[in-house]
Amino acid sequence: MEMSFLVNGVQVEDTFAEGFSMWGSRLIITAATQKWANIAATSMSGFATSVIACDCEAAIEKEIPADESPDGRPGTAVMVYGFSKKKLAASMLSRLGQCVLTCPSTAVFNGLPAKDADTMLDIGKSIRFFGDGYQVKMRMGDGWQSRKRFWRIPVMEGEFLIEEKIGAKKAVAGGNLLIMGDTEDITLKASEAAIDAIHEINGVVTPFPGGLCRSGSRVGSTYAFLKASTNTPFCPAIKHSFKDSKVPDGVNSVLEIVINGLDEASVMKAMGVAVKAATKFEGIKWITAVNFDGKLGKFQMSLKESVESA
Amino acid sequence: MKKIVLTPRGFSMIPIEADVISPDRFAGKTISEIREMEIYYGNKIYPMKEYIHAQGKVAETPDKQLIVIDGDARHIKHIGECMTAGRIVIQGDAGMHTGAQMTGGDLTIAGDVGDWCGAEMKGGLIRVLGNAGNLVGAAYRGSAEGMTGGCIQVNGNAGSEIGSFMRRGMIVISGDTGPFTGVHMNGGEILIFGKAGKRLGAQAKGNGGFIACFGGVTELLPTYKYDTTYTPTFMRLYIRQLSNNLGIDTARYLDMPMRRYRGDLAVGGKAEILVAEKA
Numbered sequence: 031m032e033m034s035f036l037v038n039g040v041q042v043e044d045t046f047a048e049g050f051s052m053w054g055s056r057l058i059i060t061a062a063t064q065k066w067a068n069i070a071a072t073s074m075s076g077f078a079t080s081v082i083a084c085d086c087e088a089a090i091e092k093e094i095p096a097d098e099s100p101d102g103r104p105g106t107a108v109m110v111y112g113f114s115k116k117k118l119a120a121s122m123l124s125r126l127g128q129c130v131l132t133c134p135s136t137a138v139f140n141g142l143p144a145k146d147a148d149t150m151l152d153i154g155k156s157i158r159f160f161g162d163g164y165q166v167k168m169r170m171g172d173g174w175q176s177r178k179r180f181w182r183i184p185v186m187e188g189e190f191l192i193e194e195k196i197g198a199k200k201a202v203a204g205g206n207l208l209i210m211g212d213t214e215d216i217t218l219k220a221s222e223a224a225i226d227a228i229h230e231i232n233g234v235v236t237p238f239p240g241g242l243c244r245s246g247s248r249v250g251s252t253y254a255f256l257k258a259s260t261n262t263p264f265c266p267a268i269k270h271s272f273k274d275s276k277v278p279d280g281v282n283s284v285l286e287i288v289i290n291g292l293d294e295a296s297v298m299k300a301m302g303v304a305v306k307a308a309t310k311f312e313g314i315k316w317i318t319a320v321n322f323d324g325k326l327g328k329f330q331m332s333l334k335e336s337v338e339s340a
Numbered sequence: 341m342k343k344i345v346l347t348p349r350g351f352s353m354i355p356i357e358a359d360v361i362s363p364d365r366f367a368g369k370t371i372s373e374i375r376e377m378e379i380y381y382g383n384k385i386y387p388m389k390e391y392i393h394a395q396g397k398v399a400e401t402p403d404k405q406l407i408v409i410d411g412d413a414r415h416i417k418h419i420g421e422c423m424t425a426g427r428i429v430i431q432g433d434a435g436m437h438t439g440a441q442m443t444g445g446d447l448t449i450a451g452d453v454g455d456w457c458g459a460e461m462k463g464g465l466i467r468v469l470g471n472a473g474n475l476v477g478a479a480y481r482g483s484a485e486g487m488t489g490g491c492i493q494v495n496g497n498a499g500s501e502i503g504s505f506m507r508r509g510m511i512v513i514s515g516d517t518g519p520f521t522g523v524h525m526n527g528g529e530i531l532i533f534g535k536a537g538k539r540l541g542a543q544a545k546g547n548g549g550f551i552a553c554f555g556g557v558t559e560l561l562p563t564y565k566y567d568t569t570y571t572p573t574f575m576r577l578y579i580r581q582l583s584n585n586l587g588i589d590t591a592r593y594l595d596m597p598m599r600r601y602r603g604d605l606a607v608g609g610k611a612e613i614l615v616a617e618k619a
Contacts, residue, residue: 101576102594137573166612167548168574169527172508173443173463173489175585182574191573 035334038309041316042333047206047301048321049329052087052111053118054201054292055151056141056233058094059130060105068093070133071106074125078110079238080288082247082258086121087111087203087290089235100139101191107141109235111203111290118198119151126157126192131183137191142292147197154181154192167194205234205289205297205331208246208264208318209308210281216313217283218242223311224287224304234291234300246286246320261286261320278316286320295339298331302340305333341406341427344374344396348411354382355435356391359418363405363426363445369398392416402426402445409434414454420447423464436473439466442490455499456480461509463490467586474499474518477511487511487528493586500537503530506549512582522551525611531578533588541603546610552578554593554616564603564613571597572614 033044059074061067071090078088087110094105110125112118130136144150158165158181168180168191179194209224211217225241228234236242246261253259262272264284269277277284287304291297305317319333344366357380359365366374375389388394399405403425413419414433421437424444433451440459448467449457455473458466459480472494478501479486486505493512500518503511506528516534525544534555541551542561552575575598582588597617603609 101573102580103573103576135573166610169508169548170577170581173461174465174491174509175581180574180577182572188570189572189574 035337037305037317037337040309040314042305042309042337043316043318044332044334045319046321046324046330046332047204047319048324048327049202049204049294049297049331050327051329052081052113052201052203052290053115053198054109054111054203054290055118055122055196055198056091056107056109056292057122057153057196058099058105058107058139058141060094060099060101060103060137060139061133062103062135064093064104064106066133066135067104067106070130070136071108073129073133075108075110075237076129078121078125079243080247081111081113085112085124086118087237088121088125089237089241089290091233091235092229101137103137105139109141109233109290109292111201111237115149115151115198119153119156122151122153122196123156126153127160131157131160131185131190131192134187138193138196140193140196142197142199144195144197146199146292148199149197150195151198152194153196154179154194157181157192158183199292201290201292202294202297202329203290204327204329205291205301206286206320207301207304207308207333208284208286208320209314210278210284210316210318211311212280212282212313212315214283216311217285220308220311220314221285221287224308227303227307228287228289228300231296231300231303233293233296234289236287236289238286238288241287243286243288244284246284249322276318281315294329294331297329298336299339300336301331301333302336302338305337306340341404342397342399343406343408344371344394344398346407346409347393347395348409348413348416349391349393351412352381352391352415354415356381356416357418358388358392358416359421360388361392361407361409361416361419361428362421362423363399363402363407363428364422364424366407367399367402367405367426371395371398374398399426414452417454420445423447433470439464439492442466452496458487458490458492460485461487461490461492465490466492468492468494468496471496471515472498472502472513474501475504476502476513477506477509478503479505479524485526491586493588497534503528506530507547510578512586512588514588516555522549522611525549525551529578531582541611541613543607544604544609544611545607546612550612550614552598552614552616554596557613557615560601560613560615561604561606563606564601565605567600567602569597569599569617571595572600575614
């Protein structure tokens with residue numbers, strides 16, 4: 031094992047998570063109730079865990095209280111990540127069109143203001159064509175406030191409101207940590223606590239189910255037709271059968287948290303709070319992060335620095 | 341901000357045309373130069389000091405200039421015309437063309453204002469705490485476009501042809517409006533919290549423009565077609581904007597069902613008139 035340091039008495043490997051550059055976007059879905067905002071957001075961010083097999087990576091960032099949302103209704107912030115602006119826009123368009131436009135009472139607002147974005151994507155401007163000519167362009171703030179554009183699209187229930195442009199920026203994907211415990215139960219509980227802590231950080235999401243990934247991936251496979259396999263070095267079930275197993279003694283369960291964020295600092299902070307939260311549980315034996323020896327990713331996010339930044 | 345106080349030397353039946361009263365025209369000058377600026381008294385040119393006393397500090401740039409008019413200025417026309425920045429506060433009534441063609445800044449009239457207030461306005465904010473005359477935010481005769489940006493807020497009533505040929509921007513009238521509100525409107529928003537006058541939205545084309553009537557309408561043209569009664573989500577944005585940015589108490593209008601009419605069909609228009617159901 032490499033050098034390690036202690037957090038709450040738990041060994042944390044002094045290594046780094048290797049992150050990749052992706053285009054990220056943030057939007058706010060509001061609805062008549064929090065229930066419907068969450069339903070739309072959940073539906074929109076479905077099947078978007080990893081670009082290994084999904085068109086994008088997406089997840090709910092947080093719920094937005096009614097008094098903080100653009101239209102005064104309860105909302106949910108969703109973040110979507112894609113490998114290019116074009117792919118990101120295509121994914122958002124299809125997901126908004128099928129999962130949010132269709133969902134009762136929803137409206138969509140840009141969650142990444144132009145001043146923070148690298149580009150503004152014409153999402154609402156494209157969705158408007160569903161209005162079949164009856165869509166209405168809505169202009170706000172011309173000449174006296176920040177200029178905003180929306181589209182109002184007639185739907186069977188009433189009207190769907192969507193902001194014309196959604197901000198996108200070069201973001202960071204692939205922040206991660208592995209939480210290793212002596213039982214499945216304690217590993218899951220510690221990981222859940224880590225996810226709860228991450229949700230307190232703005233601008234980051236954890237796209238896997240409930241934020242957790244039990245089958246981390248490894249590049250390559252013994253089968254020629256597969257480009258990735260389960261992360262065998264970290265599978266406790268074969269730790270004494272697999273020659274290069276990286277599972278420490280006493281560890282019988284491993285869960286991975288993958289974090290995408292709008293900037294490196296936010297992702298590192300999320301990693302840090304996750305480490306601190308997970309290490310509070312007795313039975314957690316070891317925490318590490320996945321990397322490719324720095325050969326593939328643009329970002330090297332040190333676990334030690336992330337704990338210090340949290 | 342640096343403040344200049346202008347005091348009209350009494351009321352006159354002969355109007356004064358003083359488009360020089362603007363932060364843009366004052367900034368960078370000395371107070372003596374400002375006093376010598378030319379105004380029209382009837383059809384004759386005089387230095388401003390003959391009819392308006394000026395005193396105070398002059399800013400280097402318009403955005404740092406505050407002009408306070410202390411007294412009755414209902415005979416003074418063109419105050420703040422074409423202003424781009426800064427602030428004017430009129431502590432009384434103001435004459436015609438106040439804030440016409442302004443592109444920025446803030447203009448407050450504590451009393452009533454004459455006709456053509458904010459005509460062809462492009463930006464900025466005009467607040468009228470009293471009543472407004474006719475043709476608020478309208479196009480000058482022969483012009484294709486009236487107001488194209490900015491916001492005009494009238495706390496009292498307003499006259500006829502409000503927002504005539506309006507293209508963009510927002511007009512908010514807390515009281516009643518006269519006939520032909522939004523005539524030839526082709527964009528922009530007019531929100532009326534009193535009763536809207538006859539021939540509302542006559543010949544309006546649409547282009548995203550709407551007239552929202554929260555206090556009812558006198559009558560609607562037959563060339564507006566009723567579509568539905570619903571609670572438009574987008575109206576929440578305007579209601580909140582009025583509350584947060586203009587201090588208008590609009591909470592009771594949130595989620596108020598509205599009857600939606602579309603027209604003016606006489607010109608193939610797609611403008612909307614939304615009338616609050618409980619008005």
